[in-house]
Amino acid sequence: MRQLRYIFILSLSALIATAQEDIFDLLDEETESTQYTYATFKGTKLLNGQTNETPGKGVLQYIISHRFGSFTDEYLYNFFGLDNAHIRMQLDYGFTDRLNVGIGRSSVLKTSDAFVKYRALRQKTGANAFPFSITLYSAFNYRGARYTDGIDHYMSDRLSYHHQAVFARKFNENLSLVLAPSIVHWNLVPGPEDPNDTYHLFIGGRYKLNNRIALTSEYAFSSNHSYGSGATEERFHNPLSVGVDIETGGHVFQFHLSNTRAMSDPLWMAQNPYSAANGSLFLGFNISRVFTVKQ
Amino acid sequence: MKNIILTALLLSSTFVSAQQYLTREARLDFDAGSPLEDIEAFTESGSAVYDANTGKIGVQVLMTSFQFKRALMQEHFNENYVESEKYPKASFKGTYNEGSVAGGLTIHGITKEITVPARLDQEEGNYVLVTSFDITLADYEVKIPSAVANKISKTASIQVQATLKNTSR
Numbered sequence: 247m248r249q250l251r252y253i254f255i256l257s258l259s260a261l262i263a264t265a266q267e268d269i270f271d272l273l274d275e276e277t278e279s280t281q282y283t284y285a286t287f288k289g290t291k292l293l294n295g296q297t298n299e300t301p302g303k304g305v306l307q308y309i310i311s312h313r314f315g316s317f318t319d320e321y322l323y324n325f326f327g328l329d330n331a332h333i334r335m336q337l338d339y340g341f342t343d344r345l346n347v348g349i350g351r352s353s354v355l356k357t358s359d360a361f362v363k364y365r366a367l368r369q370k371t372g373a374n375a376f377p378f379s380i381t382l383y384s385a386f387n388y389r390g391a392r393y394t395d396g397i398d399h400y401m402s403d404r405l406s407y408h409h410q411a412v413f414a415r416k417f418n419e420n421l422s423l424v425l426a427p428s429i430v431h432w433n434l435v436p437g438p439e440d441p442n443d444t445y446h447l448f449i450g451g452r453y454k455l456n457n458r459i460a461l462t463s464e465y466a467f468s469s470n471h472s473y474g475s476g477a478t479e480e481r482f483h484n485p486l487s488v489g490v491d492i493e494t495g496g497h498v499f500q501f502h503l504s505n506t507r508a509m510s511d512p513l514w515m516a517q518n519p520y521s522a523a524n525g526s527l528f529l530g531f532n533i534s535r536v537f538t539v540k541q
Numbered sequence: 542m543k544n545i546i547l548t549a550l551l552l553s554s555t556f557v558s559a560q561q562y563l564t565r566e567a568r569l570d571f572d573a574g575s576p577l578e579d580i581e582a583f584t585e586s587g588s589a590v591y592d593a594n595t596g597k598i599g600v601q602v603l604m605t606s607f608q609f610k611r612a613l614m615q616e617h618f619n620e621n622y623v624e625s626e627k628y629p630k631a632s633f634k635g636t637y638n639e640g641s642v643a644g645g646l647t648i649h650g651i652t653k654e655i656t657v658p659a660r661l662d663q664e665e666g667n668y669v670l671v672t673s674f675d676i677t678l679a680d681y682e683v684k685i686p687s688a689v690a691n692k693i694s695k696t697a698s699i700q701v702q703a704t705l706k707n708t709s710r
Contacts, residue, residue, distance in 0.1 A: 273601040302612030
Protein backbone atom coordinates (compact mmCIF):
# COMPACT_ATOMS: atom_id res chain seq x y z
CA MET A 247 0.00 0.00 0.00
CA ARG A 248 2.74 2.32 1.01
CA GLN A 249 4.71 1.39 -2.07
CA LEU A 250 1.73 2.15 -4.24
CA ARG A 251 1.37 5.54 -2.70
CA TYR A 252 5.01 6.33 -3.39
CA ILE A 253 4.71 5.18 -6.95
CA PHE A 254 1.61 7.32 -7.34
CA ILE A 255 3.35 10.42 -5.97
CA LEU A 256 6.39 9.72 -8.08
CA SER A 257 4.48 9.34 -11.31
CA LEU A 258 2.45 12.44 -10.49
CA SER A 259 5.59 14.50 -9.93
CA ALA A 260 7.04 13.15 -13.16
CA LEU A 261 3.85 14.17 -14.95
CA ILE A 262 4.03 17.66 -13.52
CA ALA A 263 7.66 17.85 -14.54
CA THR A 264 6.94 16.93 -18.16
CA ALA A 265 3.92 19.20 -18.33
CA GLN A 266 6.04 22.12 -17.23
CA GLU A 267 8.87 21.32 -19.49
CA ASP A 268 7.82 21.24 -23.04
CA ILE A 269 11.04 22.90 -23.98
CA PHE A 270 9.51 24.82 -26.88
CA ASP A 271 7.40 26.82 -24.44
CA LEU A 272 10.62 28.51 -23.44
CA LEU A 273 10.80 30.06 -26.92
CA ASP A 274 7.61 32.01 -26.32
CA GLU A 275 8.53 33.11 -22.81
CA GLU A 276 10.56 35.85 -24.37
CA THR A 277 11.03 39.02 -22.40
CA GLU A 278 8.93 41.50 -24.27
CA SER A 279 10.91 43.71 -26.58
CA THR A 280 9.85 47.06 -27.99
CA GLN A 281 8.70 46.92 -31.57
CA TYR A 282 8.28 50.03 -33.65
CA THR A 283 5.25 50.10 -35.89
CA TYR A 284 6.39 50.28 -39.50
CA ALA A 285 4.73 51.50 -42.69
CA THR A 286 1.89 53.47 -41.13
CA PHE A 287 1.63 55.02 -44.58
CA LYS A 288 3.28 54.18 -47.88
CA GLY A 289 4.43 57.71 -48.58
CA THR A 290 5.80 60.71 -46.74
CA LYS A 291 2.75 62.56 -48.10
CA LEU A 292 -0.81 61.29 -47.96
CA LEU A 293 -2.05 63.28 -50.98
CA ASN A 294 -1.28 66.92 -50.36
CA GLY A 295 -0.81 66.61 -46.63
CA GLN A 296 1.97 65.07 -44.63
CA THR A 297 2.02 61.65 -43.02
CA ASN A 298 4.21 60.72 -40.07
CA GLU A 299 6.64 58.96 -42.39
CA THR A 300 10.13 60.07 -43.39
CA PRO A 301 12.33 58.39 -46.00
CA GLY A 302 14.85 56.85 -43.59
CA LYS A 303 18.55 57.45 -43.10
CA GLY A 304 20.62 57.98 -46.22
CA VAL A 305 17.61 57.95 -48.53
CA LEU A 306 17.11 60.58 -51.21
CA GLN A 307 13.52 60.99 -52.33
CA TYR A 308 12.21 62.69 -55.46
CA ILE A 309 8.50 63.44 -55.78
CA ILE A 310 6.90 64.77 -58.92
CA SER A 311 3.31 65.95 -58.67
CA HIS A 312 0.82 67.11 -61.27
CA ARG A 313 -2.59 68.70 -60.85
CA PHE A 314 -4.69 68.88 -63.98
CA GLY A 315 -7.30 71.39 -65.09
CA SER A 316 -10.83 71.56 -63.75
CA PHE A 317 -13.75 69.45 -64.92
CA THR A 318 -15.61 72.72 -65.48
CA ASP A 319 -13.00 74.13 -67.85
CA GLU A 320 -13.68 72.71 -71.35
CA TYR A 321 -12.79 69.32 -70.04
CA LEU A 322 -12.58 67.33 -73.24
CA TYR A 323 -11.07 70.18 -75.24
CA ASN A 324 -8.33 70.33 -72.61
CA PHE A 325 -7.91 66.53 -72.70
CA PHE A 326 -9.32 65.83 -69.24
CA GLY A 327 -7.48 68.87 -67.93
CA LEU A 328 -4.08 67.50 -68.83
CA ASP A 329 -3.38 70.47 -71.09
CA ASN A 330 -3.55 72.79 -68.08
CA ALA A 331 -1.31 70.90 -65.71
CA HIS A 332 0.40 72.44 -62.71
CA ILE A 333 3.53 70.81 -61.47
CA ARG A 334 5.53 70.52 -58.27
CA MET A 335 8.89 68.84 -57.82
CA GLN A 336 10.34 67.88 -54.47
CA LEU A 337 13.74 66.60 -53.51
CA ASP A 338 14.35 65.56 -49.94
CA TYR A 339 16.87 63.61 -47.93
CA GLY A 340 16.82 61.59 -44.74
CA PHE A 341 19.77 62.68 -42.65
CA THR A 342 18.78 60.23 -39.93
CA ASP A 343 15.88 57.85 -39.49
CA ARG A 344 14.07 60.77 -37.86
CA LEU A 345 15.25 63.92 -39.63
CA ASN A 346 14.16 64.75 -43.16
CA VAL A 347 14.95 67.99 -45.01
CA GLY A 348 13.76 68.95 -48.47
CA ILE A 349 13.10 71.59 -51.09
CA GLY A 350 10.34 71.99 -53.64
CA ARG A 351 9.17 74.12 -56.51
CA SER A 352 5.60 74.50 -57.67
CA SER A 353 4.25 76.24 -60.76
CA VAL A 354 1.27 77.63 -58.80
CA LEU A 355 2.35 81.24 -58.11
CA LYS A 356 5.90 80.05 -58.90
CA THR A 357 6.28 78.96 -55.28
CA SER A 358 9.57 77.64 -53.94
CA ASP A 359 9.55 75.91 -50.60
CA ALA A 360 11.82 74.26 -48.07
CA PHE A 361 10.84 72.01 -45.20
CA VAL A 362 12.11 70.19 -42.15
CA LYS A 363 10.36 67.12 -40.88
CA TYR A 364 11.22 65.33 -37.67
CA ARG A 365 9.82 62.15 -36.19
CA ALA A 366 9.56 63.05 -32.54
CA LEU A 367 7.81 59.91 -31.30
CA ARG A 368 7.06 56.61 -32.94
CA GLN A 369 4.17 54.25 -32.32
CA LYS A 370 5.40 51.07 -30.70
CA THR A 371 4.16 47.85 -29.17
CA GLY A 372 5.58 45.49 -26.59
CA ALA A 373 7.59 46.93 -23.74
CA ASN A 374 7.28 50.73 -23.55
CA ALA A 375 4.27 50.66 -25.86
CA PHE A 376 3.10 53.98 -27.26
CA PRO A 377 -0.20 54.25 -29.14
CA PHE A 378 0.63 56.72 -31.92
CA SER A 379 3.39 58.57 -33.75
CA ILE A 380 4.12 62.28 -33.60
CA THR A 381 6.02 63.95 -36.41
CA LEU A 382 6.79 67.67 -36.50
CA TYR A 383 6.76 69.46 -39.81
CA SER A 384 7.68 73.03 -40.73
CA ALA A 385 7.77 74.52 -44.20
CA PHE A 386 8.48 77.97 -45.50
CA ASN A 387 7.38 79.17 -48.87
CA TYR A 388 8.50 81.87 -51.22
CA ARG A 389 6.13 83.26 -53.80
CA GLY A 390 8.07 83.82 -57.01
CA ALA A 391 5.18 85.13 -59.09
CA ARG A 392 5.16 88.86 -59.85
CA TYR A 393 2.58 90.95 -58.06
CA THR A 394 0.09 92.68 -60.35
CA ASP A 395 -1.08 95.32 -57.86
CA GLY A 396 1.55 97.84 -58.96
CA ILE A 397 3.02 98.07 -55.45
CA ASP A 398 6.75 97.61 -54.91
CA HIS A 399 6.76 94.64 -52.50
CA TYR A 400 9.37 93.69 -49.94
CA MET A 401 10.94 90.29 -50.31
CA SER A 402 9.43 89.34 -46.93
CA ASP A 403 5.93 89.91 -48.34
CA ARG A 404 6.46 86.85 -50.44
CA LEU A 405 7.04 84.49 -47.50
CA SER A 406 4.55 82.25 -45.77
CA TYR A 407 5.01 79.55 -43.16
CA HIS A 408 3.34 76.34 -42.23
CA HIS A 409 3.87 74.44 -38.96
CA GLN A 410 2.27 71.16 -38.14
CA ALA A 411 2.25 68.40 -35.54
CA VAL A 412 1.29 65.19 -37.28
CA PHE A 413 -0.36 62.57 -35.07
CA ALA A 414 -0.67 59.23 -36.80
CA ARG A 415 -1.80 55.80 -35.74
CA LYS A 416 -1.75 52.49 -37.53
CA PHE A 417 -4.86 50.82 -36.12
CA ASN A 418 -4.24 47.55 -37.87
CA GLU A 419 -2.58 46.21 -40.97
CA ASN A 420 -5.06 48.01 -43.22
CA LEU A 421 -6.24 51.13 -41.47
CA SER A 422 -4.08 54.14 -40.59
CA LEU A 423 -5.31 57.60 -39.65
CA VAL A 424 -3.61 60.95 -39.36
CA LEU A 425 -4.64 64.08 -37.47
CA ALA A 426 -2.55 67.23 -37.77
CA PRO A 427 -3.23 70.56 -36.07
CA SER A 428 -1.56 73.21 -38.22
CA ILE A 429 -0.76 76.90 -38.22
CA VAL A 430 -0.27 78.90 -41.38
CA HIS A 431 1.28 82.36 -41.25
CA TRP A 432 1.21 84.80 -44.16
CA ASN A 433 3.51 87.79 -44.03
CA LEU A 434 1.19 89.58 -46.40
CA VAL A 435 -2.61 89.40 -46.47
CA PRO A 436 -4.87 91.56 -48.67
CA GLY A 437 -6.43 93.80 -46.02
CA PRO A 438 -5.76 95.03 -42.47
CA GLU A 439 -8.77 93.07 -41.17
CA ASP A 440 -7.57 89.81 -42.63
CA PRO A 441 -5.81 87.37 -40.33
CA ASN A 442 -2.10 86.68 -40.86
CA ASP A 443 -2.37 83.46 -38.88
CA THR A 444 -4.90 80.82 -39.73
CA TYR A 445 -5.47 77.53 -37.92
CA HIS A 446 -6.22 74.25 -39.57
CA LEU A 447 -6.97 70.71 -38.61
CA PHE A 448 -5.87 68.20 -41.18
CA ILE A 449 -7.39 64.72 -41.09
CA GLY A 450 -6.71 61.80 -43.38
CA GLY A 451 -6.51 58.07 -43.65
CA ARG A 452 -5.68 55.11 -45.74
CA TYR A 453 -7.25 51.72 -46.11
CA LYS A 454 -5.18 48.99 -47.70
CA LEU A 455 -6.97 46.83 -50.22
CA ASN A 456 -3.99 44.51 -50.57
CA ASN A 457 -0.24 44.62 -50.08
CA ARG A 458 0.31 47.16 -52.82
CA ILE A 459 -2.89 49.15 -53.24
CA ALA A 460 -4.55 51.44 -50.71
CA LEU A 461 -7.43 53.91 -50.76
CA THR A 462 -6.65 57.30 -49.28
CA SER A 463 -8.56 60.42 -48.36
CA GLU A 464 -7.85 63.72 -46.67
CA TYR A 465 -9.64 66.86 -45.54
CA ALA A 466 -8.73 70.00 -43.63
CA PHE A 467 -10.85 72.27 -41.44
CA SER A 468 -9.94 75.94 -41.42
CA SER A 469 -10.36 78.87 -39.04
CA ASN A 470 -10.74 81.32 -41.90
CA HIS A 471 -12.75 81.13 -45.11
CA SER A 472 -12.46 84.58 -46.60
CA TYR A 473 -10.40 87.70 -47.06
CA GLY A 474 -12.08 91.07 -47.34
CA SER A 475 -15.82 91.59 -47.65
CA GLY A 476 -18.43 92.73 -50.12
CA ALA A 477 -17.58 92.78 -53.81
CA THR A 478 -13.85 92.17 -53.30
CA GLU A 479 -14.34 89.22 -50.96
CA GLU A 480 -12.20 86.17 -51.69
CA ARG A 481 -13.80 82.92 -50.53
CA PHE A 482 -11.80 79.83 -49.55
CA HIS A 483 -12.96 76.26 -49.29
CA ASN A 484 -11.80 73.34 -47.19
CA PRO A 485 -9.67 70.95 -49.24
CA LEU A 486 -11.01 67.45 -49.83
CA SER A 487 -9.20 64.73 -51.75
CA VAL A 488 -9.74 61.05 -52.39
CA GLY A 489 -7.15 58.86 -54.01
CA VAL A 490 -5.43 55.57 -54.45
CA ASP A 491 -1.86 54.58 -53.55
CA ILE A 492 -0.10 52.05 -55.72
CA GLU A 493 3.28 50.84 -54.59
CA THR A 494 5.79 49.12 -56.84
CA GLY A 495 9.20 48.55 -55.31
CA GLY A 496 10.93 51.92 -55.00
CA HIS A 497 8.01 53.92 -56.44
CA VAL A 498 4.78 55.05 -54.87
CA PHE A 499 2.10 56.27 -57.30
CA GLN A 500 -0.66 58.35 -55.76
CA PHE A 501 -3.60 59.21 -58.01
CA HIS A 502 -6.39 61.37 -56.74
CA LEU A 503 -9.36 63.58 -57.28
CA SER A 504 -9.42 66.82 -55.33
CA ASN A 505 -10.97 70.26 -55.10
CA THR A 506 -7.48 71.74 -54.66
CA ARG A 507 -4.92 72.52 -57.26
CA ALA A 508 -2.03 74.13 -55.41
CA MET A 509 0.64 71.86 -53.99
CA SER A 510 2.74 73.99 -51.65
CA ASP A 511 1.39 73.67 -48.13
CA PRO A 512 -0.17 77.01 -47.21
CA LEU A 513 -1.86 77.45 -50.55
CA TRP A 514 -3.84 74.22 -50.74
CA MET A 515 -4.64 74.18 -47.07
CA ALA A 516 -5.39 77.83 -46.30
CA GLN A 517 -6.25 79.56 -49.58
CA ASN A 518 -8.08 77.06 -51.70
CA PRO A 519 -10.44 79.02 -53.97
CA TYR A 520 -12.11 75.96 -55.49
CA SER A 521 -15.31 74.36 -54.34
CA ALA A 522 -16.35 70.86 -55.32
CA ALA A 523 -19.96 72.06 -55.15
CA ASN A 524 -19.25 74.30 -58.14
CA GLY A 525 -17.80 71.37 -60.05
CA SER A 526 -14.19 72.41 -59.48
CA LEU A 527 -12.56 69.03 -59.28
CA PHE A 528 -9.08 68.19 -60.44
CA LEU A 529 -7.31 64.98 -61.24
CA GLY A 530 -3.77 64.74 -60.01
CA PHE A 531 -0.95 62.43 -59.06
CA ASN A 532 2.24 62.24 -57.04
CA ILE A 533 4.99 59.83 -57.97
CA SER A 534 7.81 59.28 -55.52
CA ARG A 535 11.06 57.51 -56.15
CA VAL A 536 13.63 56.77 -53.48
CA PHE A 537 17.35 56.26 -53.92
CA THR A 538 19.51 54.80 -51.20
CA VAL A 539 22.47 57.16 -51.29
CA LYS A 540 24.24 56.01 -48.16
CA GLN A 541 23.86 52.58 -46.60
CA MET B 542 16.30 2.00 1.79
CA LYS B 543 13.23 2.37 -0.38
CA ASN B 544 12.98 5.98 0.65
CA ILE B 545 16.53 6.64 -0.44
CA ILE B 546 15.88 5.17 -3.85
CA LEU B 547 12.72 7.19 -4.24
CA THR B 548 14.43 10.39 -3.13
CA ALA B 549 17.21 9.68 -5.59
CA LEU B 550 14.65 9.17 -8.33
CA LEU B 551 12.90 12.41 -7.47
CA LEU B 552 16.21 14.25 -7.43
CA SER B 553 17.15 12.80 -10.79
CA SER B 554 13.96 14.22 -12.27
CA THR B 555 15.13 17.67 -11.22
CA PHE B 556 18.48 16.96 -12.87
CA VAL B 557 16.57 16.19 -16.04
CA SER B 558 15.16 19.69 -16.06
CA ALA B 559 18.65 21.09 -15.53
CA GLN B 560 19.71 19.90 -18.97
CA GLN B 561 17.98 22.72 -20.80
CA TYR B 562 19.97 25.27 -22.71
CA LEU B 563 18.70 28.62 -23.88
CA THR B 564 19.68 31.88 -25.57
CA ARG B 565 17.79 35.03 -26.53
CA GLU B 566 20.68 36.32 -28.60
CA ALA B 567 20.83 33.88 -31.47
CA ARG B 568 22.20 35.39 -34.68
CA LEU B 569 20.31 34.63 -37.86
CA ASP B 570 21.37 35.79 -41.31
CA PHE B 571 19.53 35.42 -44.51
CA ASP B 572 20.39 36.15 -48.10
CA ALA B 573 17.84 36.16 -50.91
CA GLY B 574 19.90 38.35 -53.23
CA SER B 575 20.61 38.02 -56.90
CA PRO B 576 23.35 39.41 -59.14
CA LEU B 577 21.07 42.45 -59.60
CA GLU B 578 20.31 43.24 -56.00
CA ASP B 579 21.80 42.57 -52.57
CA ILE B 580 19.09 41.35 -50.26
CA GLU B 581 20.62 40.53 -46.91
CA ALA B 582 19.45 40.85 -43.37
CA PHE B 583 20.40 39.71 -39.91
CA THR B 584 19.12 39.70 -36.38
CA GLU B 585 20.84 39.08 -33.10
CA SER B 586 17.71 38.62 -31.05
CA GLY B 587 16.57 35.14 -32.01
CA SER B 588 15.70 32.60 -29.33
CA ALA B 589 17.07 29.07 -29.28
CA VAL B 590 16.48 26.20 -26.86
CA TYR B 591 17.99 22.72 -26.58
CA ASP B 592 17.18 19.87 -24.26
CA ALA B 593 20.26 17.70 -23.93
CA ASN B 594 18.24 14.77 -22.62
CA THR B 595 15.61 14.53 -25.27
CA GLY B 596 17.56 16.14 -28.13
CA LYS B 597 14.71 18.57 -28.74
CA ILE B 598 15.86 21.80 -30.30
CA GLY B 599 13.95 24.95 -31.17
CA VAL B 600 14.74 28.31 -32.74
CA GLN B 601 12.37 31.26 -33.01
CA VAL B 602 12.73 34.77 -34.37
CA LEU B 603 10.57 37.88 -34.70
CA MET B 604 10.42 38.81 -38.37
CA THR B 605 10.48 42.53 -37.61
CA SER B 606 13.79 42.11 -35.79
CA PHE B 607 15.62 41.51 -39.08
CA GLN B 608 17.83 44.46 -39.96
CA PHE B 609 18.35 45.37 -43.60
CA LYS B 610 20.82 47.85 -45.03
CA ARG B 611 17.96 49.75 -46.66
CA ALA B 612 14.98 50.96 -44.69
CA LEU B 613 12.63 50.54 -47.63
CA MET B 614 13.74 46.97 -48.23
CA GLN B 615 13.05 46.19 -44.59
CA GLU B 616 9.60 47.72 -44.90
CA HIS B 617 8.84 45.72 -48.04
CA PHE B 618 10.14 42.53 -46.45
CA ASN B 619 7.72 42.91 -43.54
CA GLU B 620 4.82 44.42 -45.39
CA ASN B 621 4.76 42.69 -48.76
CA TYR B 622 6.71 39.47 -48.54
CA VAL B 623 6.60 37.77 -45.13
CA GLU B 624 3.57 39.77 -43.89
CA SER B 625 4.92 40.21 -40.37
CA GLU B 626 1.70 41.66 -39.04
CA LYS B 627 -0.13 38.39 -39.79
CA TYR B 628 2.80 36.08 -39.18
CA PRO B 629 5.08 37.79 -36.68
CA LYS B 630 7.38 34.86 -35.96
CA ALA B 631 9.36 32.21 -37.79
CA SER B 632 10.29 29.09 -35.86
CA PHE B 633 11.93 25.72 -36.06
CA LYS B 634 10.90 22.93 -33.71
CA GLY B 635 12.59 19.55 -33.99
CA THR B 636 15.31 17.29 -32.70
CA TYR B 637 19.07 17.18 -33.04
CA ASN B 638 20.64 13.92 -33.97
CA GLU B 639 24.29 13.41 -34.85
CA GLY B 640 25.13 16.27 -37.13
CA SER B 641 21.67 17.15 -38.34
CA VAL B 642 18.40 18.61 -37.15
CA ALA B 643 15.00 17.44 -38.31
CA GLY B 644 11.66 19.05 -37.63
CA GLY B 645 9.10 21.60 -38.68
CA LEU B 646 10.21 24.98 -40.05
CA THR B 647 7.45 27.59 -39.91
CA ILE B 648 7.75 30.73 -42.02
CA HIS B 649 4.90 32.94 -43.24
CA GLY B 650 2.46 30.72 -41.34
CA ILE B 651 3.44 27.60 -43.27
CA THR B 652 5.16 24.62 -41.70
CA LYS B 653 7.42 22.31 -43.70
CA GLU B 654 9.33 19.31 -42.44
CA ILE B 655 13.03 19.75 -43.07
CA THR B 656 16.21 17.88 -42.28
CA VAL B 657 19.38 19.90 -42.54
CA PRO B 658 22.97 19.47 -41.39
CA ALA B 659 23.81 21.25 -38.14
CA ARG B 660 26.62 21.34 -35.66
CA LEU B 661 25.93 21.39 -31.95
CA ASP B 662 29.16 21.45 -29.97
CA GLN B 663 29.65 21.60 -26.26
CA GLU B 664 31.93 24.47 -25.32
CA GLU B 665 32.67 25.43 -21.73
CA GLY B 666 29.35 24.11 -20.50
CA ASN B 667 27.42 25.81 -23.28
CA TYR B 668 26.09 24.42 -26.52
CA VAL B 669 27.07 26.19 -29.72
CA LEU B 670 24.63 25.70 -32.60
CA VAL B 671 25.76 26.41 -36.14
CA THR B 672 23.74 25.61 -39.21
CA SER B 673 23.16 26.94 -42.66
CA PHE B 674 20.67 25.79 -45.24
CA ASP B 675 18.58 26.95 -48.18
CA ILE B 676 14.83 27.21 -48.39
CA THR B 677 12.63 27.66 -51.43
CA LEU B 678 10.49 30.77 -50.95
CA ALA B 679 7.60 29.32 -52.95
CA ASP B 680 7.33 26.47 -50.40
CA TYR B 681 6.33 29.05 -47.81
CA GLU B 682 4.04 30.92 -50.22
CA VAL B 683 6.17 34.05 -50.14
CA LYS B 684 4.93 35.73 -53.29
CA ILE B 685 7.37 37.54 -55.55
CA PRO B 686 5.78 39.85 -58.14
CA SER B 687 6.91 39.14 -61.68
CA ALA B 688 8.23 42.71 -62.03
CA VAL B 689 10.99 42.01 -59.52
CA ALA B 690 11.30 38.26 -60.07
CA ASN B 691 14.80 38.53 -61.50
CA LYS B 692 16.01 40.65 -58.59
CA ILE B 693 15.03 38.23 -55.85
CA SER B 694 16.43 34.75 -55.57
CA LYS B 695 13.94 31.89 -55.62
CA THR B 696 15.75 30.42 -52.65
CA ALA B 697 16.99 32.08 -49.51
CA SER B 698 20.02 30.89 -47.63
CA ILE B 699 19.69 31.00 -43.87
CA GLN B 700 22.45 30.85 -41.29
CA VAL B 701 21.98 30.34 -37.60
CA GLN B 702 24.62 30.84 -34.94
CA ALA B 703 23.75 30.58 -31.26
CA THR B 704 25.48 29.96 -27.96
CA LEU B 705 22.99 28.30 -25.63
CA LYS B 706 23.56 28.52 -21.91
CA ASN B 707 22.33 26.12 -19.25
CA THR B 708 19.06 27.45 -17.84
CA SER B 709 19.86 26.33 -14.28
CA ARG B 710 22.85 28.63 -14.07
